Amino acid sequence: MRVTRIQVGLLLLLLYAAVSDARWVYRAVRGVADAARDDPITTYERRFRELRHALPSRGVIGYTSGVQPEVFSSEDFRRFVLAEYSLAPLLVLNDTAPELVVGNFAPDSVPGRPPPGFQLVRDFGRGIWLLRRAQ
Amino acid sequence: MSFPLVLSAVVAGLIGFSLLRGAWPNSVAYGPYRLVVAALGVGIGLGMTSLGLFAWLLLAGTASRGLIGAELGLLGLLSIWLLQRRSRRGYGEGLGPTARTPQEVWTWSVTVTFAVTVCCAVAAFIGLSISQPHGGWDAWMNWNLRARLIFRSGPEWRDAFSALLPWSHPDYPLLVQTSVVRTWVYHGRETLAGPAILAFLFTFATAALATSAVAALRGRTQGMLAGLVLLATPFFIFHGASEYGDVPVGFFFLSTVVLLALHDRHREHTSVFAGFAGLTAGLAAWTKNEGLLFLIALVCAWAATGLQAGARRELGREARSVALGLLPLLLVIGLFKLHFAPPNDLMAAAEAGKTLDWVSDPRRYALVAQAFTTQITSFGFNGLISAVWLLITYGICVGVRPEQVRNRWLFTIVASVGLMLAGHVVVFVATAEDVARLLNSSLERLLLQLWPTVVFAWFMVLATPEEAAQRDAERRPAIAS
Numbered sequence: 001m002r003v004t005r006i007q008v009g010l011l012l013l014l015l016y017a018a019v020s021d022a023r024w025v026y027r028a029v030r031g032v033a034d035a036a037r038d039d040p041i042t043t044y045e046r047r048f049r050e051l052r053h054a055l056p057s058r059g060v061i062g063y064t065s066g067v068q069p070e071v072f073s074s075e076d077f078r079r080f081v082l083a084e085y086s087l088a089p090l091l092v093l094n095d096t097a098p099e100l101v102v103g104n105f106a107p108d109s110v111p112g113r114p115p116p117g118f119q120l121v122r123d124f125g126r127g128i129w130l131l132r133r134a135q
Numbered sequence: 136m137s138f139p140l141v142l143s144a145v146v147a148g149l150i151g152f153s154l155l156r157g158a159w160p161n162s163v164a165y166g167p168y169r170l171v172v173a174a175l176g177v178g179i180g181l182g183m184t185s186l187g188l189f190a191w192l193l194l195a196g197t198a199s200r201g202l203i204g205a206e207l208g209l210l211g212l213l214s215i216w217l218l219q220r221r222s223r224r225g226y227g228e229g230l231g232p233t234a235r236t237p238q239e240v241w242t243w244s245v246t247v248t249f250a251v252t253v254c255c256a257v258a259a260f261i262g263l264s265i266s267q268p269h270g271g272w273d274a275w276m277n278w279n280l281r282a283r284l285i286f287r288s289g290p291e292w293r294d295a296f297s298a299l300l301p302w303s304h305p306d307y308p309l310l311v312q313t314s315v316v317r318t319w320v321y322h323g324r325e326t327l328a329g330p331a332i333l334a335f336l337f338t339f340a341t342a343a344l345a346t347s348a349v350a351a352l353r354g355r356t357q358g359m360l361a362g363l364v365l366l367a368t369p370f371f372i373f374h375g376a377s378e379y380g381d382v383p384v385g386f387f388f389l390s391t392v393v394l395l396a397l398h399d400r401h402r403e404h405t406s407v408f409a410g411f412a413g414l415t416a417g418l419a420a421w422t423k424n425e426g427l428l429f430l431i432a433l434v435c436a437w438a439a440t441g442l443q444a445g446a447r448r449e450l451g452r453e454a455r456s457v458a459l460g461l462l463p464l465l466l467v468i469g470l471f472k473l474h475f476a477p478p479n480d481l482m483a484a485a486e487a488g489k490t491l492d493w494v495s496d497p498r499r500y501a502l503v504a505q506a507f508t509t510q511i512t513s514f515g516f517n518g519l520i521s522a523v524w525l526l527i528t529y530g531i532c533v534g535v536r537p538e539q540v541r542n543r544w545l546f547t548i549v550a551s552v553g554l555m556l557a558g559h560v561v562v563f564v565a566t567a568e569d570v571a572r573l574l575n576s577s578l579e580r581l582l583l584q585l586w587p588t589v590v591f592a593w594f595m596v597l598a599t600p601e602e603a604a605q606r607d608a609e610r611r612p613a614i615a616s
């Protein structure tokens with residue numbers, strides 16, 4: 001049997017699709033497995049649930065994670081962005097100028113006391129603090 | 136998936152479909168384009184309802200449920216308009232019957248593989264949406280965050296564009312964000328299924344449009360091959376499920392190109408398709424800033440090819456039709472950019488006086504050239520071969536159809552894509568502080584925006600398997616003699 005160029009081309013396209021199909025089946029199965037557990041962002045957002053009730057419904061608040069914004073790693077930035085995502089419509093500034101400041105610390109780097117010039121309003125646990133500028 | 140969410144999708148789709156169906160010219164047969172109109176209707180409907188939500192915010196002051204009544208009222212009016220025009224019958228120029236292939240087994244194989252790939256891609260999309268229900272990084276940093284800010288702010292929705300959050304790109308156009316808000320208005324509260332359903336609609340409407348348009352213009356098997364390549368491109372499905380704006384803007388690029396191809400084919404009878412091409416080009420600009428670049432590239436390329444063909448009078452007529460669809464969108468985009476959006480972060484950096492240093496640095500050009508070469512040649516790699524090499528190899532196997540290569544719309548699209556890539560190079564070289572990081576985070580997405588258009592154009596130009604087989608059969612006796 002003679003195989004033509006056209007058949008080779010079509011075979012290549014069909015093989016490409018078959019390989020992708022195998023990947024799609026894997027992703028679908030993984031999705032079914034993931035359905036049983038919360039994704040990392042939903043889990044992360046849960047940390048802010050109680051804090052949201054303690055904050056005003058609108059306005060601008062500050063943010064500190066103990067790391068200076070200039071030296072933020074990708075993970076530090078991700079945590080900051082997710083804080084805004086969780087606390088919207090409040091506008092979260094990445095500095096401590098506003099009167100109310102959210103402290104969002106990694107569980108293993110929670111400071112022993114509030115930063116100078118701030119008083120702790122409440123510790124919500126899991127590295128979440130609400131701070132107020134000291135009078 | 137709640138009933139209100141399904142309703143939001145159905146209402147948007149029907150609004151888009153009614154607009155297209157109602158405006159469909161008498162002189163063009165509707166039958167062969169039925170699926171094209173359905174796929175276009177989904178995207179155009181989502182675009183129009185996004186504009187509707189923005190108008191509602193401006194007029195009513197908040198994203199309230201009154202919007203649903205307004206949309207249903209609009210749909211009712213469009214239905215009456217459609218019914219009034221129901222007696223119309225397109226005489227149709229006909230597209231000619233699709234040639235029956237002498238290689239039935241291949242047609243059958245393509246049909247089965249296409250059907251399997253559609254099912255697998257849908258299942259994978261759902262799986263991905265379950266695994267990351269908030270979408271990818273940019274979805275929660277920009278698109279869905281902005282939707283939350285608008286929805287949760289109530290009457291203070293303008294705060295969503297505050298310059299206090301420059302990292303969240305508050306200057307980005309609003310099609311995706313307002314469409315997400317719209318699903319929440321229908322649902323009555325926020326739900327992660329809202330952005331997911333929107334991403335699903337744009338992803339699969341893009342695949343449906345590429346498939347149906349090639350099928351209508353070049354034959355069924357060819358259409359399925361185009362759809363197959365698109366649905367099997369890993370990044371297309373992965374990124375579609377990430378809820379970014381790249382797949383939606385890619386949908387509008389493709390829509391514009393398809394409508395220009397229809398205009399090219401039926402230009403002697405109607406200029407309706409040029410008008411809709413203006414509308415979809417405008418919706419691309421309402422989706423992402425890259426849409427504005429597309430618009431400029433397209434207008435330049437279209438005018439250049441028209442002038443080269445010596446068709447000044449025709450060009451004027453086309454310009455009027457395109458403007459009819461485009462101008463309302465430009466007004467809305469202008470209103471948003473001038474009154475709501477802060478300056479673009481890249482442009483703001485460019486104003487800082489660093490641009491001259493950047494454009495005179497040869498290392499930046501080398502970096503950009505290397506990144507473009509690598510990304511383009513490896514685009515769509517699925518473990519077997521990159522989709523770009525796949526298409527080139529397949530093209531060598533079947534060859535091109537010479538009549539298609541001479542089409543004006545094709546010159547326009549090739550020139551537009553070339554201008555867009557050149558524009559991206561300029562943006563990378565002249566405006567990015569950290570060009571390596573920006574290339575790493577955005578180049579593949581920029582290529583994805585153009586991918587459905589490239590796949591459509593490629594399969595329009597290539598010979599169908601049937602034509603290639605016929606050509607081979609004709610050559611063989613000639614060689615033998």
